[in-house]
Amino acid sequence: MRGSAVVLFSSLLIFPAPVEAQAPPADDVRASVARWVDANQRAVVGELVDLLSIPNVAANRPDILRNLTYLEQAFARRGFTTRRLDTAGNPLFFAERSTPGATKTTLIYAHVDGQPVDPAAWAQDDPWTPIVRTNRIDQEGTPVEDWRSRDRFEPSWRVYARSASDDKSPIAAMLTALDALAAAGFAPTTHLKVIIDTEEEAGSPNLVPAVTRYRDVLAADLMLIFDGPMHSSGRPTLAFGARGIITGTLTVYGPKSGVHSGNYGNWVPNPALALVRLLTSMKDDEGRVTIEGYYDDVVPLTDEERVLLTSVPDDSDELKRVFGFAAPERADRSLQEGLQIPTLNIRGLASAHVGAGARTLIPDRAVAELDLRLVKETSGPKLMSLVADHIRRQGFYLVDAEPTDAERAAHPKIARLEVGPLMAAFRTSPLADDSRALATALERAFGEPPVQIRTLGGSVPIAPFVEALNVPAILVPIVNFDNNQHEENENLRVGDFFKGIEILAVVLAR
DSSP states (O other): OTTOOOOOSGGGOOOOOOOOOOOOOHHHHHHHHHHHHHHTHHHHHHHHHHHHTSOOBTTOHHHHHHHHHHHHHHHHTTTOEEEEEOOSSSOEEEEEEOOTTOOOEEEEEEEOOBOOOOGGGSSSSOTTSOEEESSOGGGTOOBOTTGGGOSOOOTTOEEESTTTTTTHHHHHHHHHHHHHHHHTTOOOSSEEEEEEESSGGGTOTTHHHHHHHTHHHHOOSEEEEOOSBOOTTOOOEEEOEEOEEEEEEEEEEOSSSOEEHHHHTTTSOOHHHHHHHHHHTTBOTTSOBOSTTTTTTOOOOOHHHHHHHHTSOOOHHHHHHHHTOSOOSOTTSOHHHHTTSOOOEEEEEEOSOOGGGOOSEEOSEEEEEEEEEEOTTOOHHHHHHHHHHHHHHTTOEEESSSOOHHHHHHOSSEEEEEEEEEEOOEEOOTTSHHHHHHHHHHHHHHSSOOEEESSBSSOOTTHHHHHHHOOOEEEOOOBOSOSOTTSTTOEEEHHHHHHHHHHHHHHHTO
């Protein structure tokens, strides 16, 4: 029931004390961990469900604090010392555990907060009361009524709950991986530090000053990010960077208030039409941003980087089928190539009323919400400045507040561009020693090279760590790609969760 997490399973697990650090063969690690997980499926899934049962929207501080209490208990059972790092907003969660004989430290990042929900849009009573289905809802997945008493979970089953994939399951998978390693007599090969964000889905507004403030606490030799989806092929995946993001709200103004479209149509200018024309001036029919200078700072790929991109086994036809569209923006550009350049995305449009509430009027304004995804070489503020320059070249007068009567009288085309928060991009060389070591360990464990992605399409707040700590950072995503993250009916495929535990165990014991 929403508002109270029911801890049903955690007492079933036994957590042996960490043993002396060693570097066992990666295939032995995977096999041992897989056997342990197979023998403890009910407890493993149960602990995940306990964590998912705690509401976790960043704006609800009491719920976030309840999540932190849960994490403190869960990490303490694995021999970690924990503390809360105060910020101007929600505290960050920090945990630390030494490994005997280790000479290096790994800092692990994840986030425990989730996106807000619209419960009425979910196919279950409460997004924080997890349910298990036999498959995806759109593939006729039906509820498994007695799943709490089951000892076996089919790989195709799905756990439906907010944050099932983004990002509580990687936290649960990491804890389970540590249990399984200890049970097999293995241990991580580095000291471990864990930092868990509580405002990631709100843009991590307090993270940058916190990283600077707690620089000494967070110091490490390598940073691993446990977030994001695996490649759609299902193969273990490493991502060596992620795009940044900056948002903007573009408003085009019409009359001071809506006017009757019959009485004044063909005379009073329509701001919705003006906004559409303005937006279409920003991109051509092949998806290329036409704003002057938009791609100037993008560095051409090297031959070696192009080889890395072409090695990613994207199945374009399958992706089109899953997402339900006929053709990409450009037929001559692969998905991976598209991830290496900045985007300009229209993430929302609004003007007057639609549906049953539609009215015959010329609206007073039209609004477009924009997001610009950034690559490491591009500056978000600079790109937004170029967008503003482009708007002016289209004949618009830009205001920084609601236009005054004098401005309305003097300028036939008026717009406003409000720039939102910035999250910078980051990238680590896939040729670095740590990058190669992770790839080698995963290849030995799973019998084929992992998918290696130069830049992940989504954004994670890692650039502040890279800059403040001078540390390389690599993403190790483990959840299924078709997980509905940020949307209704977010889900986690059980087979991917179990495989993800094996992946994280191999990474920690590399």
